[in-house]
Amino acid sequence: METAANKLHRRSEGRVLAGVAAGIADHLRVPPLAVRAVFMVLLTFSGLGAVLYAVFWIVLPASRPVAGIRRRKGRDSAQLVAFAALALGILLLANPGGAAGVRMLIGWVVALVLVGAGIIWHQAEPDRWRQWNSGGQGMPWLARFLTHNDRRMLLLRLVGGGVLVIVGIIGVIALTGIIPGGSVLALVNGALFALIALAGLALATGPLLWKMWVQLRDEREGRIRETERAEFAAIVHDQVLHTLALVQRHAEDPKMVLRLARGQERTLRNWLYKPSGSPDERFAAALEAAAAEVEDSFTLVVDLVVVGDCAVDDQVRALVQAAREAMVNAGKHAGVDTISVYAEAEPTELSVFVRDRGVGFDMAGVGEDRHGVKGSIIGRMERHGGRAEIRSTPGDGTEVRLTVKRRGEGE
Amino acid sequence: MDALRVFLVDDHAMFRAGVRAELGKRVNVIGEAGTVAAAVAAINTEKPDVVLLDVHMPDGGGRAVLEAVRRVSPDVKFLALSVSDAAEDVIGLIRAGARGYVTKTISPDELADAVRRVAEGDAVFSPRLAGFVLDAFASRSEAPVADPELDQLTNREREVLRLLARGYAYKEIAKELFISIKTVETHVSNVLRKLQMSNRYELSRWAADRRLV
8 A cells, every 4th residue: 555655646445536636645645635625726716626637537547456445335426426516516617606697508518518528538447447347336227327348338428428528519609609799709709618628528538548558558568578478488498398308318428418408508598698699790799609619519618707898800700719719629638527718808908718727738749730729829819910828737727818909999 | 513504595495405415515504495584584593604595586586685684693694606697686696795606507516615715704706706896897997986995996806806707716816926815815805895885876887888777
């Protein structure tokens, strides 16, 4: 209840008309009677109170009824009484002196318009539909009259309300023509009344349009959620289930199982936590793709940490390829289960470190004819204005450090 | 027997059972809980040395446990053990007061070692967490900060973090930088303290920059 009170809502419990005053009172933490009194006072300013009330009615969402609390019987009739009182009040206000019969007539016609609009309005309200659908207890005749299961009834009331409004408008225009006094004034008066009546009509159909719009929006949101769910289901089905089936078949081959599990973990992790980027465009994504490739082909775990990111250009591509070569070497020769790759994109420099804790080797012992290290790593980095440094101690593992100065922002 | 008293919080019973089986020989697992409420109540009565805390749980997750327990038992140390390695989860938990963070794919030996180190007052950073921290502090290095001494990492701390992110162990870092292991631990603890003290505004800005929120 506290949350309902904090947000501005129409109250659906303990209301007199539409719960606007009660809702505002809840929000402001003042007695509902005070808010109602304010509306009544505003009503005397050319019916400003009624207009304001109507606007609030349209705009404010109804609070959800608290489960377990049953609506009191006879509330519907109380609300009808309030409607009648509203119409009567406007009628009286339209007849300050109560002198001229014509004025009296205009007042009646305006009241007619209001009641017609009220009927359309009333039935256009979403939570009333549900209420009446669940069977109008207490007032069977009213329930039958207002049952929304019956589409003809709905149409009848819409048309009926519309007819009332239109008749009212015509009546007002016709009657203003009879009023003695300048014909120009009568015309202006007529136009004014017609405008007010039209505004009334707009107000009357407003909630219906609003409700339709809200429904459309909800539907669209629901569809989007559904699509996401379907996409997720596709991933789970196509990949996870597939992998689990493979794991069951290869249960006796731990390397295979590890590789499958690792590949699956990577896919799901990327899908869940990482904004996907194209390996052709982003440095981090390119490095991830290279690491994934190495993981898959050598059945090892690449612990990849990337700090910062940048766009891919020739330099970056060369760096990623050199890093990939270093990872492949580690996978081939180091004899380890895990290698660490750390990459950092700084404004002036890109660096990648590929480290394993494997057997290591002696740099001096690498033959001149071996092109893997010299050509693919050191040579490639030098061609692109970078540097490659390989530190290896037999028994303590190897670290390949690749750095390249950035020529400028390629973003 | 003065084995470490460890408490497990995770909403997956299977995972709790697995960790318990793995850790049981090395430390004294005194209890486990699968919900936030149960965890808070049990931790406050049992007062374990270290709580292994999952990040994602119903009813607010690890963070809710951390915040509720710290009000009553500030001495209990937390080690985040999560399957999620999303930066905002990890950094968020560290800021709330966890002393370290490891992923669930960690080997049992490493996990036991991490628990021991947290109990002794050290911070435990996985390479990935070190990467996140570097990222967090790097992106705001140009912006003016309220208290530079507090919010900025020193060059030395940055170096230590870089080596951590590259997969170096503490003793390897010490060798590489010609400092003692104790100094490395001090640097790491300082990073953690700075991370916790840096204000929320910076974190949210960082997260927004990286389209995390």
